[in-house]
Amino acid sequence: MKILSENACFGGVQGVYSHASQVCDCEMTFGLFLPQEAQQQPVPLLWYLSGLTCTHENAMTKAGAQAWAAEAGIAVIFPDTSPRGEGVADDAAYDLGQGAGFYLNATQEPWAAHYAMWDYIADELPELVGKEFAVDAGRQSITGHSMGGHGALTLAMGLPGRFRSVSAFSPITHPSQSEWGKKQLTAYLGPDQAGWARHDATLMMRESGFDGPMLIDTGTKDQFADLLMPEALAEAMAARRQQGVFRMQPGYDHSYFFVSSFIADHIAFHAEALHQ
Amino acid sequence: MKILSENACFGGVQGVYSHASQVCDCEMTFGLFLPQEAQQQPVPLLWYLSGLTCTHENAMTKAGAQAWAAEAGIAVIFPDTSPRGEGVADDAAYDLGQGAGFYLNATQEPWAAHYAMWDYIADELPELVGKEFAVDAGRQSITGHSMGGHGALTLAMGLPGRFRSVSAFSPITHPSQSEWGKKQLTAYLGPDQAGWARHDATLMMRESGFDGPMLIDTGTKDQFADLLMPEALAEAMAARRQQGVFRMQPGYDHSYFFVSSFIADHIAFHAEALHQ
Numbered sequence: 001m002k003i004l005s006e007n008a009c010f011g012g013v014q015g016v017y018s019h020a021s022q023v024c025d026c027e028m029t030f031g032l033f034l035p036q037e038a039q040q041q042p043v044p045l046l047w048y049l050s051g052l053t054c055t056h057e058n059a060m061t062k063a064g065a066q067a068w069a070a071e072a073g074i075a076v077i078f079p080d081t082s083p084r085g086e087g088v089a090d091d092a093a094y095d096l097g098q099g100a101g102f103y104l105n106a107t108q109e110p111w112a113a114h115y116a117m118w119d120y121i122a123d124e125l126p127e128l129v130g131k132e133f134a135v136d137a138g139r140q141s142i143t144g145h146s147m148g149g150h151g152a153l154t155l156a157m158g159l160p161g162r163f164r165s166v167s168a169f170s171p172i173t174h175p176s177q178s179e180w181g182k183k184q185l186t187a188y189l190g191p192d193q194a195g196w197a198r199h200d201a202t203l204m205m206r207e208s209g210f211d212g213p214m215l216i217d218t219g220t221k222d223q224f225a226d227l228l229m230p231e232a233l234a235e236a237m238a239a240r241r242q243q244g245v246f247r248m249q250p251g252y253d254h255s256y257f258f259v260s261s262f263i264a265d266h267i268a269f270h271a272e273a274l275h276q
Numbered sequence: 277m278k279i280l281s282e283n284a285c286f287g288g289v290q291g292v293y294s295h296a297s298q299v300c301d302c303e304m305t306f307g308l309f310l311p312q313e314a315q316q317q318p319v320p321l322l323w324y325l326s327g328l329t330c331t332h333e334n335a336m337t338k339a340g341a342q343a344w345a346a347e348a349g350i351a352v353i354f355p356d357t358s359p360r361g362e363g364v365a366d367d368a369a370y371d372l373g374q375g376a377g378f379y380l381n382a383t384q385e386p387w388a389a390h391y392a393m394w395d396y397i398a399d400e401l402p403e404l405v406g407k408e409f410a411v412d413a414g415r416q417s418i419t420g421h422s423m424g425g426h427g428a429l430t431l432a433m434g435l436p437g438r439f440r441s442v443s444a445f446s447p448i449t450h451p452s453q454s455e456w457g458k459k460q461l462t463a464y465l466g467p468d469q470a471g472w473a474r475h476d477a478t479l480m481m482r483e484s485g486f487d488g489p490m491l492i493d494t495g496t497k498d499q500f501a502d503l504l505m506p507e508a509l510a511e512a513m514a515a516r517r518q519q520g521v522f523r524m525q526p527g528y529d530h531s532y533f534f535v536s537s538f539i540a541d542h543i544a545f546h547a548e549a550l551h552q
Contacts, residue, residue, distance in 0.1 A: 213526070218514070220517040220518070220519050221517075222517075225517060230514040230515075230517075231510075231511045231512075231513075231514035231515035232511075233514075234507075234510040234511055234513065234514035234522060235507045235508075235510055235511035235514075236507075237507075237510065237524065238494070238506040238507035238509075238510035238511075238522065238524060239506075239507035241496040241497075241498075241501055241506075241524060242496070242524055243496050243524050243525065243526035243527075244523070244524050245521060245522070245523045245524075246510060246514070246521070246522040246523070247520070247521045247522070248513065248514060248517060248518055248519050248520050248521075249519065250489070250519035251519075
């Protein structure tokens with residue numbers, strides 16, 4: 001693992017690191033905020049998964065998470081959204097290939113060689129971070145924005161017992177039925193929709209739900225709402241009697257101005273679960 | 277109007293009053309909490325509509341609303357749930373007739389003579405209260421529980437501009453499709469479902485929505501959840517991009533222990549809208 005940068009931040013450290021990923025077969029970069037408490041003892045860890053076109057950097061610099069994470073004594077990790085590099089397959093579209101990994105393991109060419117973001121977030125990166133930093137693997141929660149909200153929801157439901165709480169900002173909720181999803185699931189996983197179900201939060205909610213609290217925020221003026229389909233997840237959560245809070249926030253759009261407006265709520269929500 | 281009782285309560289007064297209702301053609305009783313501020317000037321008014329089998333008294337004694345209404349400087353009115361008296365039609369079932377007015381104007385016999393709860397809550401009672409007490413008709417909000425949640429939602433959407441905010445505890449959300457609704461709508465309004473639409477919160481949400489904030493709470497262990505159909509309203513709210521918060525509260529059932537656990541949240545929610 002290489003240290004690319006470390007900056008003092010709200011009494012703790014905001015670092016950027018890279019490492020040779022085995023599952024993605026390329027060098028991967030991530031951001032990690034460690035609060036002051038991590039100098040004494042392992043602290044809980046919140047995963048923040050980013051959306052289409054983002055790297056590890058967008059949320060780290062624009063979401064405003066560190067202030068509240070420092071107050072709550074929680075680490076926050078900002079992974080990249082796909083494998084990267086010259087040898088890694090890509091597409092001219094912004095919503096496929098690099099920057100658009102969709103948090104799954106691709107099985108189709110040309111993607112299968114590097115696109116293993118599920119295994120990267122579920123296994124490889126937590127193992128590395130647990131070894132290198134003072135984080136407590138027994139206390140993890142997860143959040144994300146847009147495609148990253150999709151990732152947070154599907155990882156939370158797909159790894160029962162791993163995360164104590166899950167939240168999402170403007171998540172893609174039903175990719176198997178959305179233009180933000182059908183193209184990508186077909187490209188990465190092939191046309192057989194049976195394999196898509198464990199990468200669709202609405203289908204997973206109908207099937208199993210999440211054993212813990214959930215918090216979902218979407219703006220009423222989200223310009224991509226028809227692609228996100230918040231109504232699909234809202235219906236599935238209520239039909240399952242899933243504990244959770246589903247909010248439609250008046251006037252907000254899809255931007256980081258929305259995320260930063262409510263990140264304090266989300267970190268307080270996760271802190272309550274992580275400090276129990 | 278007769279004063280049946282007045283008790284000092286959290287610095288204000290909890291009163292119970294009765295009056296000859298013209299629209300219901302019978303004597304009607306209601307509870308009204310006035311905070312201390314009402315001695316100086318008109319205060320905002322929150323309507324609390326109760327559920328099946330309730331009178332004006334249940335929420336007044338069991339919801340614990342007065343503590344928070346006093347803190348917020350808000351009056352709370354607790355109407356009855358149906359016309360009452362020996363000459364008023366009734367049914368042996370708990371969910372039809374007296375105690376089960378469903379907040380509509382019945383058109384069918386034997387109900388049409390007295391069952392005019394829509395007109396009573398929408399017109400007659402606010403006029404009386406505005407004349408007799410220091411409440412500000414320009415600042416009203418509405419909430420309710422179960423059948424009263426249905427009433428709150430349908431009145432809020434059916435009277436645009438009247439209420440600044442609406443909330444509900446465990447509301448009946450889709451009576452035209454539920455066993456808590458089909459029987460009553462048929463009995464009161466007749467079998468033609470076209471007339472049911474303006475008494476079904478989910479259908480009204482699909483049609484028009486509410487021009488203000490909404491807050492809905494339902495318990496994940498609500499024993500009547502299959503009759504309430506929270507998923508129908510959750511889907512409709514998100515599909516409309518209705519500003520609002522939809523919560524499934526872990527472990528809570530349909531009782532007043534649920535209502536009292538979250539009444540503080542609801543009154544704070546309404547206070548924010550009423551004091552703007």
